[in-house]
Amino acid sequence: MLKVEKMRKTFSKIALSAAVAVLFSACGGGPKIVIPSYTAPKEVSKLKKIETKDEFIAKGAYLAIWLDPNVKGAEKTNKKLKDMLIESVKSSITQTNFIALDPLGDDDSVALKMEVLNYSFAQKGKKSSLYLEVSFTLSRGVDEFLVKKYHYRVSRQSTTAIISEDELASKAVAKVVKYFISDISPLKTNQLREFKPLPDKLKYVVDYAKRKNYKGAIKMMEGYKGEKDKNYYYNLAILYEAQASESEDLNLLKKAQANYEKSIELGGGEDKVIMDAKARFDKFYELLNKTKKVQKNNDALLKDRNSMAGSSDDEYE
Amino acid sequence: MRLKNFLNTGIIISSVALLMGGCSSVQEALSSQMEVPTLEKQANRVAVGMMIVRENNIMARKFAISAEAKWPKEVTKELTKTEELQVKKVLLDDPYFSTVNYTEPIQRKELGSSALMNQLGGYGQIAATMLNQTITPLMYRAFYKIIIFYGEDKKNWPNIFAFDRTSSNFEEFEGGKLREPDLGNAQAYDNITEAMISLMPVNLQKDVELAKNDMLEAYGVVLELKSEEAEIETELKTDEARKSGKKQNITLKGIDGIETDYTPLTQEEVDEKKQRLSVLKEEISNAEKIADEKEQIYFELIDKAAIALQSDINLDDKEYIKLAENVNMVANDVQDSATEAYASFGIAAGNIAANNTIQNFPKELKTLALAKAYIPLKLQDKYNQRIKRLVSNTMYILPNMIMGTYYAHKQSVLAEKYADFTDIILEAYNTKLEQESKANSPKEDDIKKQEAEAEKI
Numbered sequence: 018m019l020k021v022e023k024m025r026k027t028f029s030k031i032a033l034s035a036a037v038a039v040l041f042s043a044c045g046g047g048p049k050i051v052i053p054s055y056t057a058p059k060e061v062s063k064l065k066k067i068e069t070k071d072e073f074i075a076k077g078a079y080l081a082i083w084l085d086p087n088v089k090g091a092e093k094t095n096k097k098l099k100d101m102l103i104e105s106v107k108s109s110i111t112q113t114n115f116i117a118l119d120p121l122g123d124d125d126s127v128a129l130k131m132e133v134l135n136y137s138f139a140q141k142g143k144k145s146s147l148y149l150e151v152s153f154t155l156s157r158g159v160d161e162f163l164v165k166k167y168h169y170r171v172s173r174q175s176t177t178a179i180i181s182e183d184e185l186a187s188k189a190v191a192k193v194v195k196y197f198i199s200d201i202s203p204l205k206t207n208q209l210r211e212f213k214p215l216p217d218k219l220k221y222v223v224d225y226a227k228r229k230n231y232k233g234a235i236k237m238m239e240g241y242k243g244e245k246d247k248n249y250y251y252n253l254a255i256l257y258e259a260q261a262s263e264s265e266d267l268n269l270l271k272k273a274q275a276n277y278e279k280s281i282e283l284g285g286g287e288d289k290v291i292m293d294a295k296a297r298f299d300k301f302y303e304l305l306n307k308t309k310k311v312q313k314n315n316d317a318l319l320k321d322r323n324s325m326a327g328s329s330d331d332e333y334e
Numbered sequence: 335m336r337l338k339n340f341l342n343t344g345i346i347i348s349s350v351a352l353l354m355g356g357c358s359s360v361q362e363a364l365s366s367q368m369e370v371p372t373l374e375k376q377a378n379r380v381a382v383g384m385m386i387v388r389e390n391n392i393m394a395r396k397f398a399i400s401a402e403a404k405w406p407k408e409v410t411k412e413l414t415k416t417e418e419l420q421v422k423k424v425l426l427d428d429p430y431f432s433t434v435n436y437t438e439p440i441q442r443k444e445l446g447s448s449a450l451m452n453q454l455g456g457y458g459q460i461a462a463t464m465l466n467q468t469i470t471p472l473m474y475r476a477f478y479k480i481i482i483f484y485g486e487d488k489k490n491w492p493n494i495f496a497f498d499r500t501s502s503n504f505e506e507f508e509g510g511k512l513r514e515p516d517l518g519n520a521q522a523y524d525n526i527t528e529a530m531i532s533l534m535p536v537n538l539q540k541d542v543e544l545a546k547n548d549m550l551e552a553y554g555v556v557l558e559l560k561s562e563e564a565e566i567e568t569e570l571k572t573d574e575a576r577k578s579g580k581k582q583n584i585t586l587k588g589i590d591g592i593e594t595d596y597t598p599l600t601q602e603e604v605d606e607k608k609q610r611l612s613v614l615k616e617e618i619s620n621a622e623k624i625a626d627e628k629e630q631i632y633f634e635l636i637d638k639a640a641i642a643l644q645s646d647i648n649l650d651d652k653e654y655i656k657l658a659e660n661v662n663m664v665a666n667d668v669q670d671s672a673t674e675a676y677a678s679f680g681i682a683a684g685n686i687a688a689n690n691t692i693q694n695f696p697k698e699l700k701t702l703a704l705a706k707a708y709i710p711l712k713l714q715d716k717y718n719q720r721i722k723r724l725v726s727n728t729m730y731i732l733p734n735m736i737m738g739t740y741y742a743h744k745q746s747v748l749a750e751k752y753a754d755f756t757d758i759i760l761e762a763y764n765t766k767l768e769q770e771s772k773a774n775s776p777k778e779d780d781i782k783k784q785e786a787e788a789e790k791i
Contacts, residue, residue: 051766056646059537143514144522171521174398178519188521196536207647209762229773297645 047212048223052259055203055304066162067116067127079314080115082129083122090133097183101190102131109198115308116202117315120322130154138182145180146172149189153197165200167193203304208297210255211290213248231260250280251291258298267309270302370441371689372698376682377727378430380734381495382476383678387738389479390668390745391505395525397483401656402518406663408482413474421477425469429720433713437705444701472674485513495723504737520653526661530752533658533759534639535646542639545632552625559621560740563614564733566607572729573599575692636751640758647762658759665752672746679735695728
């Protein structure tokens with residue numbers, strides 16, 4: 018009888034441990050928040066070639082391109098294609114203003130030329146598809162220093178949806194332009210950050226962060242008088258990072274970095290969640306620093322161009 | 335005591351089935367213990383397992399998908415009573431299901447119940463007859479998917495219960511015309527793999543695509559070898575069964591569709607085949623190593639893409655999110671279904687071993703011949719089709735179980751990767767939604783309470 022009771026208890030313990038394990042594994046870590054971020058441009062080495070130094074305009078180098086309004090091959094395929102390409106480049110590139118659009122092209126400017134290499138539209142029964150291939154060339158004078166070709170096929174399979182050729186063309190244009198712009202400029206994106214466990218007194222911090230009230234959450238954390246371990250500094254770092262990402266404030270980013278480092282000093286270097294977040298933070302830190310620096314110089318260029326045009330037209334900002 | 339043994343064995347089989355395949359599999363395991371222990375039932379069970387594997391193949395490789403595709407929801411939902419009735423109606427037209435009620439009483443009388451039910455003695459027969467479930471929950475699910483993939487018109491359906499011995503066709507149904515799903519006004523992808531690759535950061539997509547092709551090629555080599563192995567094993571088993579039938583003086587003459595002129599294998603032939611089997615095992619092991627390596631490369635690239643994805647989640651594009659949702663739903667269903675297929679093969683293998691059904695097959699055929707007299711005239715054609723199918727299918731039970739288990743395992747591992755990858759996108763999206771809804775509608779009381787708490791600290 019005793020043996021049976023012992024077995025029952027052992028079984029209960031095993032079942033309980035299994036339930037706890039399942040519960041934990043199903044939870045998938047601590048609470049999370051999404052923070053804005055930038056993608057890293059792939060052709061970083063070519064960016065040097067886009068830099069222009071003009072001490073009358075800005076103290077440092079600015080990044081700007083002049084957009085050639087003639088799109089070779091566009092007229093022959095779809096009359097709206099040229100405008101679609103130009104508008105799409107403008108909209109993508111001004112997303113971060115990492116590269117400015119210079120309205121005045123001269124021999125010394127960097128020019129972006131586009132050419133439609135292939136275009137075809139087919140519709141048969143349920144299926145419609147549009148294929149587009151475009152080349153993008155960046156040049157300064159006769160030096161064509163970056164030539165990239167991208168293609169995309171938009172496919173649809175439906176009898177219920179109303180699908181027009183122009184709509185498909187616009188989708189294909191958005192794709193190829195995004196491919197190109199992401200090669201030369203950071204684009205806006207998102208990252209996920211996970212909180213480590215917090216002491217009871219700071220239990221509302223996550224709630225604040227979930228409401229995007231990072232300032233309030235930071236205030237609570239900074240006022241905490243209890244023991245501060247690797248998790249504390251890591252949580253504070255992600256809050257600073259979140260606020261910095263929202264406001265693009267470099268000072269907050271520095272504070273985030275300091276807290277990440279403190280967390281690593283206290284043993285965070287052995288924690289996968291902390292190190293993964295730090296690795297992603299480092300990339301963003303470098304990108305935002307660079308973007309902000311360039312944006313300042315680019316703003317000076319745009320002011321100069323506006324004053325030359327004698328108007329307050331800020332179309333290119 | 336018998337009842338205790340019965341309950342214990344039943345609980346063990348059900349627990350294994352539950353671990354392997356969940357609720358439907360438990361019901362399948364239990365109902366398998368109520369049935370007459372025939373090889374035909376195991377062949378049908380393997381056919382259902384193969385049907386699941388082949389449906390998985392359709393979901394993973396052959397059925398187009400988009401952000402607006404409705405079929406991922408359809409394959410994952412619970413069936414309504416009307417839908418179950420729809421499946422039942424279809425099955426009652428099948429050669430086996432339309433005649434089984436006429437042959438079952440004679441077979442039960444001649445062959446008894448399963449080994450497990452026999453532990454119950456005389457009561458086992460009664461319980462088994464009462465509880466026997468001709469159409470199991472697994473079958474409902476599997477057949478409903480056929481309607482989703484091939485439409486309601488049976489003319490377009492594949493030959494579901496036919497096994498095929500050629501390696502290239504193990505994962506494919508014989509015949510049938512897949513319907514083209516309506517994908518709405520969203521990018522159409524040939525299959526979930528293409529869709530999943532499109533969700534990856536752009537600069538990684540090409541490498542992943544190449545690694546995927548390498549992996550599929552390596553799988554192909556393994557499958558060809560495994561197919562040969564399975565064929566030889568079948569030949570040896572069939573020979574064993576035929577020889578056993580001869581010993582028992584069971585003649586198969588007079589049963590339509592059965593080839594009775596069988597020349598048994600000589601001892602020399604048996605030895606030769608066994609030798610080839612041992613060589614094949616070595617070759618399979620080497621090919622598997624290569625395939626595993628290719629699979630590892632593919633998976634590592636998916637993992638790399640998953641890490642890159644965490645820094646670049648495109649949450650503002652609704653089409654991107656909806657596509658991730660659909661891929662996730664399908665990947666989870668492929669995983670669940672693969673587990674159900676394992677369970678099907680496992681139950682069939684268990685029943686074949688426990689009830690000596692291969693050795694008893696000649697006797698089983700004889701009982702079917704006896705039962706022919708009870709089949710109504712209008713169903714005689716169906717009966718003949720059933721016998722022909724049975725004789726041809728029993729030859730391929732083993733290869734199908736081996737290949738089916740191999741495919742189900744591969745499908746499950748792959749689908750798990752796809753599910754994990756898309757989970758990242760969906761988790762981020764849900765977190766963002768939660769943040770936005772909280773940020774846009776803060777509960778004032780809560781905020782005040784939190785601020786007061788903050789002040790205290």
